[in-house]
Amino acid sequence: MSTLTFLDQTFTQIPHFTPGEYDGCTFRDCALQEADLSNTVFTACTFERCDLSMAILKNTSFKEVRFKDCKMLGLRLDDCKHFLLEFTCEDCLLNLSSFYGLPLKNTVFLRCSLVETEFVEADLSGARFDDCDLAGAAFEHTNLVNADLRTARNYIIDPEMNALKGASFSRAGLEGLLMKYGINIE
Numbered sequence: 001m002s003t004l005t006f007l008d009q010t011f012t013q014i015p016h017f018t019p020g021e022y023d024g025c026t027f028r029d030c031a032l033q034e035a036d037l038s039n040t041v042f043t044a045c046t047f048e049r050c051d052l053s054m055a056i057l058k059n060t061s062f063k064e065v066r067f068k069d070c071k072m073l074g075l076r077l078d079d080c081k082h083f084l085l086e087f088t089c090e091d092c093l094l095n096l097s098s099f100y101g102l103p104l105k106n107t108v109f110l111r112c113s114l115v116e117t118e119f120v121e122a123d124l125s126g127a128r129f130d131d132c133d134l135a136g137a138a139f140e141h142t143n144l145v146n147a148d149l150r151t152a153r154n155y156i157i158d159p160e161m162n163a164l165k166g167a168s169f170s171r172a173g174l175e176g177l178l179m180k181y182g183i184n185i186e
Contacts, residue, residue: 033071062087078102078118115154125163149173156180 004020012028021041030050038058046066053073060080065087072092078100088108095115099122106126114129116136125145135154139162146166149155155176157164169177 061085066090067092072097 004018006020006022006025008024009022010026010028011030014027014030014032017032017035017037019036019038019040021043022045023043025042025045027045027047027050029048032055033051033053034055035052036056037052037060038056039060041061041063042065043061043063044065046068047070049069050067051071052067052075053071055072055075057076057079061084062080063084063086067087067089068091070089070092072089072094073096075094075097078098080102082103085103086107088110089112090108090110092109092112094109094117095113096117097114098118100118101121103123104127105123106128107124108128108130109132110128110130112129112132114132114134114137116138117134118138119142120138120140121142123143124147125143126147127144128148129152130148132152133154134149134152137155139155139157141161142157143163144157144167145163147164148168150168150170150173152173155173156179157177158180159177164177
């Protein structure tokens with residue numbers, strides 16, 4: 001069975017998703033919640049104002065993909081192919097999603113809601129969390145070396161359980177690093 005290939009196309013409000021290889025494509029205002037995107041390759045694609053909540057991502061490839069203004073609740077991104085995984089998220093809702101064990105070096109999250117998201121054992125070295133809400137996000141054995149969390153908020157990160165060398169935090173965020181010690185910071 002041959003794989004369908006789509007080059008430089010724009011898809012708007014598609015009624016049914018067709019698996020295949022998408023290169024340089026734009027998905028705009030697409031309702032893909034609970035869609036099966038398994039074994040699909042997205043290269044240099046953009047998703048704008050799409051709802052991908054609870055989509056199935058078994059062996060899905062995201063290479064140089066941009067998500068903007070997307071609703072992506074409960075995604076198991078840890079089911080994606082790890083090889084060449086690269087994406088950015090801007091103004092997205094990623095609550096309750098899992099990034100467990102993913103190689104996400106230099107990934108940019110800009111103005112995203114990452115409430116109760118799992119980053120356990122992920123490599124987020126050099127990642128940026130610009131103006132992101134990380135309330136209840138799980139960080140355990142996470143590589144945050146050189147990560148930038150200066151404008152992130154509501155995180156709790158245990159410095160003894162995560163690699164933080166060279167990571168940047170604001171003074172206001174110190175409470176989230178010292179929470180386990182029960183100290184009062186004013």
